[in-house]
Amino acid sequence: MMRSDVKHFICEIEDGIATVRLDRPERKNPLTFDSYAELRDWFRDLAYADDVDVVIFGSNGGNFSSGGDVHEIIGPLTKMNMKELLQFTRMTGDLVKAMVNCGKPIVAAVDGVCAGAGAIISMASDLRLATAETKTAFLFTRVGLAGCDMGACAILPRIIGQTRAAEMLYTGRAMTGEEGERWGYFNRLVTSDTLEDEAREMAKKIQAGPNFAHMMTKTMLAQEWSMSIEQAIEAEAQAQAICMQTGDFERAYKAFVAKERPVFEGN
Secondary structure, three states, rough: OOOOOOOEEEEEEEOOEEEOOOOHHHHHHHHHHHHHHHHHHEEEOOOOOOOOOOEOOOEOOOOOOOOOOHHHHHHHHOOOOHHOOOHHHHHHHHHHHHHHOOOEEEEEEEEEEEOOOOHHHHHHOOOEEEEEOEEEEHHHHHHHOOHHHHHOHHHHHHOHHHHHHHHHHHOOOEEEHHHHHHHOOOEOOOOOOHHHHHHHHHHHHHOOOOHHHHHHHHHHHHHHHHHHHHHHHHHHHHHHHHHHHOOHHHHHHHHHOOOOOOOOOOO
């Protein structure tokens, strides 16, 4: 059973859908050392949980996340030595790796401020809904750092293209909701008052599908970045052969013969 008794963010699990959100709305939901680490551990554990099929990473108080807390993270970082700094940057990168490798589709429901590490979390999600008011900024250069943070230089160009990613990462400027939708970063824009409902509806549609096969799809989406076309085709052949052994594959066939809608069970 996946745990929901977390300390440094909000987690609600209902009917196989986990909704997580940062819990400091009065400060636009910044991340702390503790929330980084607990989110990393939670997503790592998720890979072994059978009671969660889809995750929604939601907003809180009209904002997604303002990124690393200036006073609780950035200030202390200026006093750390190289070994301590590398431990921190590896830990933040491990959160992205845990999200990518958790085996469950993640829907980001993005409203308001989505900046720094918050933008990275939205980037590491599989699907993204947003509002017209959303401002997404990979603002690392604004604090004197490189744009290559937490996998941004690898993942963002694959979503919006190399030159657009370069602009975002060099300038740190905010991408509007309309730009994000037009560039393919957001699947679509919705209103603030329907954002959560739309995200849950999307999660339910995904959950109604073959969830073991969804895990395989997510795995292949991640692994094929570093494969040749020949390697990818072979890997997908193996993945599909595995999925053809599942009960859901047989259920889909029987439903087709009976002219019924298949009811998948995730195995």
